[in-house]
Amino acid sequence: RAGFPPIRICTASLMGMDAQAHPQKDCLECRVIGTTVCVGSSGAIAYDLWTGTVRPPTHRYVMAAFGCGFLAMGAYRALM
Numbered sequence: 001r002a003g004f005p006p007i008r009i010c011t012a013s014l015m016g017m018d019a020q021a022h023p024q025k026d027c028l029e030c031r032v033i034g035t036t037v038c039v040g041s042s043g044a045i046a047y048d049l050w051t052g053t054v055r056p057p058t059h060r061y062v063m064a065a066f067g068c069g070f071l072a073m074g075a076y077r078a079l080m
Contacts, residue, residue: 031078035078036074039070042067047065
């Protein structure tokens with residue numbers, strides 16, 4: 001199996017240990033992917049709102065709220 005990195009498994013959760021005793025750390029790749037997905041989803045929603053067909057105001061407000069929520073989650077994921 002040359003060339004494949006080892007798989008990291010959280011053994012505390014597998015053994016039923018308390019998660020507080022062994023907190024799991026996020027790797028850089030997980031943070032980058034999580035941030036990219038959240039910000040990308042926000043961008044896709046914004047793109048649909050600006051260039052999509054005209055929809056009722058309620059739909060636009062709800063979609064704008066989802067877009068802002070995804071953007072906030074992406075910022076939180078990147079910074080925390």
